[in-house]
Amino acid sequence: MDADMIAAWAVENGYLQIGLGNYRRSDNEGVMTIEIKRMSYLLIDERQGSRPRLVSRLFKDMILPNAG
Numbered sequence: 001m002d003a004d005m006i007a008a009w010a011v012e013n014g015y016l017q018i019g020l021g022n023y024r025r026s027d028n029e030g031v032m033t034i035e036i037k038r039m040s041y042l043l044i045d046e047r048q049g050s051r052p053r054l055v056s057r058l059f060k061d062m063i064l065p066n067a068g
Contacts, residue, residue: 001059003036010034 003021015023021036030047041062045053 001062003038003041003059006034006036006041006059006062 007017007021007023010023010025011017013025015025015032015034018024018033023034023036025032030045030050032046033044035042035044040056040058043055043057045055047053
């Protein structure tokens with residue numbers, strides 16, 4: 001797993017690039033942001049009515065599901 005694979009997955013799943021290594025998707029549920037770092041990524045889940053949830057993983061520990 002690497003940054004290019006995560007970026008491609010993000011675009012395939014409706015995330016828009018908002019900066020270098022940053023992708024964001026919003027819908028009726030809230031906003032999801034992915035920040036891609038050198039060896040890891042940070043997922044910020046901001047759902048309406050809830051506190052933001054942060055998830056950080058190293059690339060080597062991540063398995064991406066199929067697009068969709």
